[in-house]
Amino acid sequence: MLLKLRLDPADENLTGFASNVTGAGPWTPTSTTSGDNLAHQVSVRNDSANNHSGKTLTLTGTDADGRAQVEAMAGPGGSATVESTKYFLTLTSVAVSSTIGADTFDIGWVDEFVSATIPLDWRLDAGTKWLLDVTGTINVDVQFCLDDIPTLTDQNAAFWVEPASSLLAETADSSAIVEVAAGYTAARVQVNSYSSGAELTLRGTQPERPHA
Numbered sequence: 001m002l003l004k005l006r007l008d009p010a011d012e013n014l015t016g017f018a019s020n021v022t023g024a025g026p027w028t029p030t031s032t033t034s035g036d037n038l039a040h041q042v043s044v045r046n047d048s049a050n051n052h053s054g055k056t057l058t059l060t061g062t063d064a065d066g067r068a069q070v071e072a073m074a075g076p077g078g079s080a081t082v083e084s085t086k087y088f089l090t091l092t093s094v095a096v097s098s099t100i101g102a103d104t105f106d107i108g109w110v111d112e113f114v115s116a117t118i119p120l121d122w123r124l125d126a127g128t129k130w131l132l133d134v135t136g137t138i139n140v141d142v143q144f145c146l147d148d149i150p151t152l153t154d155q156n157a158a159f160w161v162e163p164a165s166s167l168l169a170e171t172a173d174s175s176a177i178v179e180v181a182a183g184y185t186a187a188r189v190q191v192n193s194y195s196s197g198a199e200l201t202l203r204g205t206q207p208e209r210p211h212a
Contacts, residue, residue, distance in 0.1 A: 003128075003204035005115055007189060010036040011196045014043050014081070014108035017091050022104045026095035029107060032061070037116075039064035039087035039155075040109035044094070046076035048103035053077045055098055059084055061091040063154040064114050064188070076105070086156045087114045115189040117149050118204075126207045127182045130167060132174040136198030140191050142167035144184040160188065 010016075017029035034040050042059055046052055055075040063069040064087055075096065076082045094107055120128060130142060143160040152158055162168045166178050169192065189202055 001121075001206045001208055003118060003202075003206065005118060005189060005202045006199070007038060007115060007191075007201070008036060008199045009038055009111075009113055009191065009194055010034040010109070012109065012111045014045050014110075015106045016108040017042070018094075018107040020047070020104040021094070021107065022100060022102060024096065024099035026093050027107070028093060029091050032090045032092055034109050037089075038113045039089040040113040041086070042084040042088050042091055043081055043108050043110045044076055045081040045106040045108070046079060046103070047106060049078040050103055051078045052100055052103070053080075055096055055100070057082075058095040059086075059088065059091060060093040060095070061088040063087065063156060064089050064116050065149075065155050067154050069154040069156070083110055086154070087112075111191075111193050113191050114155070117155060118187040119149070120184050120186055120206060121209060122146075122183050122185045124182055124207055124209060128180050128184075128187075128204050128206045130164070130174070130178045130180065130202065130204045132167065132170055133201040133203070134170065134173050134198075135200065137195035138171065138191060138198040138200055139193045140170050140189060140200055142187060142202060143190050144180060144187050146183070146185055149186050155188070158186070160190070
């Protein structure tokens with residue numbers, strides 16, 4: 001089985017979902033997605049010097065695989081920006097526990113994202129082989145898990161690990177094909193940072209299961 005994932009992320013945009021939201025919410029984004037089919041961490045920037053860190057923001061949207069996802073996080077302090085822990089493919093609503101009055105927030109995405117899940121056949125005895133092709137400035141991890149992804153509440157609920165050091169915090173092309181042991185149920189790409197114009201392609205192979 002041949003595996004190929006080509007990622008062309010949208011530039012970081014701190015007002016990409018909404019600009020200058022105010023009042024008691026909930027706020028509906030003017031754009032619900034970054035447009036690159038990738039799940040980004042969400043940023044909320046406080047345009048005022050007033051401290052709103054005691055308030056709770058509730059983000060509602062979908063995860064990298066398109067399943068419903070919710071995250072509650074503390075609001076930003078004065079002239080500060082907070083970021084979600086989870087990665088959102090879409091963002092449909094941001095609620096706030098109490099009004100921010102006449103102050104305004106900007107809601108957007110940052111330069112950290114994850115790809116959709118790549119399913120793997122964990123029953124095979126042979127491992128998978130991977131090759132990473134990088135363009136521009138980017139820092140990427142290729143992660144794997146042992147969880148049954150379809151049974152979890154969202155992709156973020158899986159326990160992701162990095163078993164191949166040569167696919168961890170990579171900033172350039174793989175110098176050789178990297179083999180990862182058998183038994184993993186899924187893989188994904190996590191990007192820790194990137195600059196405008198960066199792209200990457202992950203190529204992989206996994207043996208086909210023998211026919212009966």
